[in-house]
Structures are given as structure tokens and as C-alpha cells.
Amino acid sequence: MDTIWRPMGTDDAAGLATLLAAAEAVDEFGEHYDEDDVREHFMADTIDLEHDTRVAVRDGTIVACGAVVGQVVMREVHTVWCSGVVDPGHRRQGIGRELLTWQLARAEELHRARFGGAPASLGIDIGEHHEGRRALARELGLEPVRHWFEMNRTLDGAVPDVVAPDGITIEPFAWDRDDEVRRAHNVAFRGHYGSTERTPQEWKSWFTGSKAFRPDLSVLALDHQGDVGGYALAYVYVADNVASGRNEVFLGQIGTLPSCRSTGAGRALLAAALAAWKAAGIDAASLGVDSENGTGALGLYERAGFAVTKRSSSWARQLGALTASDAT
Template structure:
């Protein structure tokens, strides 16, 4: 441990750290430039996540009242075969290269092990980290602890001032906006569509409320596809938007967090029509840009689907994993 690192105050995070967390993340953004800004309400949402055990699974370094770095871990309430604990964190630009990141990573792996022992001791453990590929020094740090890259994702963007191509809705399907009545269908479609993706655990109702239908959720730009004959849900698109991003950049983004179709409705043009429908709605509602994150190895060709809808790649993310 470096002398500078040991001179800091180290303790688990609490809900009262939301403002300091937002300040740290915004300081990181000013240097790293990934297009992600935060308000206190945004970071508080992360701190009150029902599956983030702050006492056992977090650690932060403070220099007085300033947060120099942090680490959080999030366990899965339900898991099969492999329990995947997601780790997040960062170090403020002025405190980098002092050993803080290394200490936080080591603590995160240890915390993941403790959470695993409490919740799913009979399963195998994997610790996941999802970060932009261009984050300086991250790859070397993760490799030094045994992490390996396992998946790649591409952030793609589309300006909404451009002409939006018309994609006819397949016969027998209709789009309806999100409502409290169909909310549970959104969640079930998400879980069914990604059930074979080992990096996306099923979302419980609590997790859905915490992660999705919070203050960043935009119901008017979120849509469910329904089979008119059977009434069955066929697909969905969830839109979220961060006010902090708009305030910092002047650009109002519609982030398509989930775009999913049920297996029986794939390869029929449903996803393309749903994206086109959401793009037009977002433009009409005053959004300036649409943003998605595409799985580079998607079995249903997500990258090409978004390209055809006018999206262009901007930033690549890497999912790293430590199999324990």
C-alpha cells in the first residue's frame, strides 16, 4: 500500500454519500469523456439498490469530505450454476496512480467472495466488470488480478434531426406505450429474451423497480409490442434519459436500454419496426439523439439492426470476468 493511499480515510459507502459519489463520477467524466453525468438522485439510486450490500460489499476512500475512489458490488438474488457478482468503481483523476484502484479492486474481489458465500455458496462464482475499453490503465489493472475480457458491446448513436426511415409494423402486431398495467410484461419479456445471455441475470420485480422504472425512466417513449390476435406480448423497448447529461451537454438523449423481441416473433421485422416507432416518438417528444448499446456478438444481429436504423458506433465497452 502506498503512503498516499494509506493517508486517506477508508470505509464502506452509505446512502449519505450520494453527493460525494456524483461529484467523483463527474470529475472522472471531465477527464475520461464517456458522455455520462450524474446528479445526486442518480447516485442515490445506486446506493439504495436492493442487491447492493453497502456494509459488506462496498469501499470508498476519502480525502476529508472529497471522495477519492470507490468500489461497489452487486450480488444476484437468483442464480443457476454460476453466481455473477457485478463490480463497479472508479478513482478521481487527481488521485490516480497512487495504488487506490488496486486496493479497491482487491477489496471488491474479496467482497464478492463474501457475498457469494452468504447467498449462493453451492454455485461457482464469477466477478464481472463492465467499462469503456479506452479507460486508461484499466486493462492492465484487471489483468493483474486475473480478469479476462469475455464480451464486447458498442455504444451507438443516432441524431433525431435526420429523416427516420419508415418501418412498417408486421401484420397482426401493434405498439402500445408503457403503463402500470403492462409493466410486468416488459420485465418478463426482458428476462425471456436474455435468458441465454450469461452476463444478464434475470431481473426480479425489486430490481426492475430500482434499475429501470426509476427517475430516469421515460414511459412515454417506451413501448410494448402485442399480438393482436392472441393478446400475447411480442416485444418491448425501454427508454431512459439522464437529466444530468442534458444539463451538461445541451443534448437530450433517449437511451434505448432494452430492445427485445420474444423468440416466436424474431426475424419478422418486429424489432426494426419497434425501433422506428420509438425513434419517431422520441423525435416528436423533443429528444435530440437516440443511444443504444449493441452486443457485438448478438445472435440476432443487433449491430446490423441498429445500423439499418441509422445508428453509428461511438464507443466500445468491455465486459471483464474473473472466474473464481
Template sequence: MPVEQNFLWRPMAVSDGAAMADLLNAIDAEDHVWGQYTEQDAAEELDSPVDDLPTSTLAVFDGATMLGFSAVHYKPTAEIIHRVQATGAVRPTHRRRGLGTKLMQHGRATAEALHAMHHPTLQLLVESIYGEHVSGAVALYRAAGMTATEWARHMRHPLGTAIPEAPIPEGLRVEGYTAETDEEFRAVRNETVQDEVGRSQLSLEEWKVWAVNANFRPELSFLLRDIETGTAAGVLLVVSWEAETAATGIRDAYFRVIATRPAYEKRGAAEVLISHTLTEAQDQGYGRASLRVDADSSSKELRVYENAGFVTQDTQVHYCLEL
């Protein structure tokens, strides 16, 4: 069906937090892809200091109701490959009317424009991520020339008796997150992805939007330290969405960051942080824990999480287009 002519098309604004949250929640109720949002959650994402909404977003409205959106996020610190993320979706009641196609076209054109502005000498890779079970989205990505290149598992842990024991190795200690150790958390995360092509370092501004935002749970975030050298051996950072708790009745501790320095991997740094955090989540009244990980069954991270008691809930696909 053709796109209706009386709809309003315009860039998003921070003041659209309520309309965006309503849209995202309607989409999640149908697709089960990202959880529930509050108006504050949506406004915080829109207020990112990294994104310029007038140049990177487009939304379609029927009166005050947001029917769909497109948002493109470039990477300020990209090297070799500039992996631009194009996100977007359409309200379930208004699908198959051409809205998704128009929003997809905006995403590609905007990705190319932002790439030319910020990283014209690098290779451009436009990426979109969505649940593999949503057939309409799969068809839209394929029609746009995008191909599935990676799969990621959404895994959950039931807590309770499923929490494994992982004694802290001699010479290491677990510390809770503090404002003073925040930079160590970011540094360990950035160091662990520096050799992965296409994954970028997070600037301080990006870190505040992505990790230590309103949903960040410092009381459930921990650092493993080498007592002798003072080195941060690994970190685990948790966020939890109140809107998701309200919708499901379950407090979920989402492991946003799990990162360990290579020298400490064989000493069980990840296992210690996971076990400690799961125990703390249980003690603090959380109903479950969750995370996302590469779906490759041969990955060592997946084995660590499965051994810790995490079970795959669903799978998301990374669709990419090289330009």
C-alpha cells in the same frame, strides 16, 4: 506510489449521493464512460434494495471529497453461473497512488464473500466493465488477473432524417407503457435472456432500480402486442439522464431494454419498436438516441441497429475472472 495513510476508508451510505455524483462526473469528464450524474441519480443507485452497502461497498475520502469507490453487485436469481459485477474507479487527480489496487482487492474479496453467502454451489464469475480506451483501467484489470471476454458497442442515432420507416405488421399494434403493463415489460425482458448463460432474471426490486427509476421515460417506452392472442411480442424501454442533458445540451433517449419474443423476430418486431420510438423521440424534442449492444460484428442485433441508423461511438470491455 503508496496509499496515503490519512485518507478515510469506509463503506458508502445513501447520504453520500452528492459526493458520489461529484466523483462520477469528474471521472466521466476524463474517461467518458458512463455520462453525468445528479445527486438524485447517485443516491437512487446507493439506495438499491438489492445491495447492502456496509457489506458490498468501500469508498476512500479526503475530507468530504470522495476519491474512489468499489461496489459489488451480486445476482439474487443467478443460475449455473453467478456473474458478480464489481464496479469502481478513482478520481483522475488521485490515480497511480495505489488507491485503485486497494479498491480492486476489496472488489474481489467482497465478490467471493457474497458468492459464498448467496450461491455457493454455482460457478463464480467476477466481471468489471470499462472503456477500452482507458489504459490505466486496462492495466489494473490485467494485473488483477482479469481477461477481456466480451466487447460492447455504445451506439448513437442522430434522429432527424435518419429515422427508418418500419410499418406495423398486420395483426400487431403498438401500445404505450402503463403501470398495468409494467410486468409484461419485465417478463419479456427476462424471457429473452433466459437461455443466455450468466445473464440473470431481474426480480421486481432489481427492475425498479435498473429500469423504472427516476430516469425512466414512460412516454417513450412501448410494447408491441399481438392483437389476436394478446401476447406481448416485444418491448422497448427508454431512460434519459437530466445531468447528461445539462452537461451536453442534448437530450438523449437511451434504449435501456429492447427485447422481442423469438416468435415475432421474423415479423420485424424489433424494427417496428425502434422506428416508432425514434420517431416519438424526435417529436418530443430529443436530440439523439443511444444504446449498447454486443460488439460482435456477426450479431443480428448489431445489424438491426446499424440498419436503423445507429453508429458506434465507442467500445466497452467486459473483464472477467473465474473463481
């Protein structure tokens, strides 16, 4: 069967949504996309469709898709992520290998164009049960570099009391503080694995500009000077909730500035978010956390009633820094 490879187009949303639904039925990532989600996720202004995406087409049907997204701002290492999926009915036919091979080559090309000889990490995420993807990743020179937990809790029981520490005020998210929150996020996650400075454009595309973002379910911690010292940003993914049949919120980002750590501000933020969600009639909450997070986040979430329900890993091919002799 002939396979045609081409970049994604803006008119591919319906075909991609169908492909992703077929894959989800088998892979059980817990991620569902309607056509608007596809446009937002794959066709954002931050993605170069012509150069950084590919779809595989057989008999007029999209049977695989992939994208390459590189950090715009680099810290110590430039991270480039490859995401993709193959229709279950067309697997084990070499499509996934061809797609990931192209993605890794494009990821290195994108990295060299942006940051030259700087070190880079070219990576993919793999769920704990996806043995075939692990085997392919290993064969193409990737290794596991990080492990992640998805955590969940229901909201039908009691939630922790909100106890703000001295000098900290918990308030609802306010749009006039949006860019201040972005800048606080950049500081809060400095030094975390894979983190980078988020530009205003990225913030608009992936964070508070997302259609899933819920300002009414998000909270801020203000320090004694009235500045943002912490934040908890909530998202509701409608397609996921339609599929699951419950009203769930996702805690996309929670962070505190170094000056507010070890004060109880993070605990107060999480408690305030849980209280807001429960008051809004939310059934359950979920979040993702780095298993090696050095700020004690895992323990914070466990004490707030969250439990690990899924695991995944980041696999990467590492590119060392090029020397002057390498470039000649």
C-alpha cells in the same frame, strides 16, 4: 497521506457526485450524476451499503468509491459486477488496486453466500482508452470476456417507417402491463451473455422504477392474442443532457419473445420508438449492444441509422464450480 476506508453512507451523495464529476472530466465515459442519480445508482434497496460498498476518504474528502452487485437469481453462471472510480488527482497511489482487490474478494464472498459452489464470473467494465485499468485487471487475474458497442444516431433526419407485421400491434407503454413486460424481458434475454431473471424489486430499482424511465417514449409490441411480445424501453438522463447540451434518449432495453422473432416485430418496435422520440423533440438517441449478440441486433441498429461511437470490454475472473472434495 492517510486513507480511511469505510462503507458508503446515505449522506455521501454530494461527495460522490463531486468525485464522479472529477473522474468524468478525465475518463469521458459520457456518464454524469447529480445527487439523486447517485442515490438511485449506489444506494438502491438492492445494494447492501454496509457490506457491498466502500469509499476512500482523505482529509475529509471522498477520493474513491466502489460497489459490488451480484445477481439475485442465477442461470448457468452467477455474475457479480464490481464498479468503482478513483479521483484523477489521487491515482497511481495504490488506491485503485486496494479497491479492486477488496471488491473481488467481496464478490467471491457474496457469490459463495448466495450460490455456494456454483460457477461465477466476477467482472468489471473497462473503456477502450483506459490502459491503466486494463493493466490492473490483468495483474489481478481478470481477462477480457466480452466486448460492447455504444451506438448513436441523430434524429434531425428521416426515421424508418413503422411497418407492423401481421398479427403484431405496436402500442405505447402501459403501466398495467409493467410486470408483464418484466416477465417478457426475462424470457427475451434468456441465453444472452450475463443475463438473469429480474425480480420485481430489481425491476423497480433499475428499470421502469428508475427516475430516468420515460413511459411516454417507450413502446410495446402485442401479439395476436394481445400479450406482450416485445418492448422498447426509453430513458432520459437529465444530468447527461445538461452536460452535453442536447436532448438525448437512451434505449435501455429492447427485446422480442422467441415467438415474435424473425417476423419484423423488432424492426417495427425500433421504428416506432424512433418516431415517438422525434415527435417529442428529442435530438439524438443512443444504445448499448453486445458485439457478439446472436439475434442480429447490431445489424438491426445499423439499418435504423445507428453507428458505433464507443467501445468497452467486460473483464472477469472466472470461478469454476466447486466439487464436494473442494468444499471439505
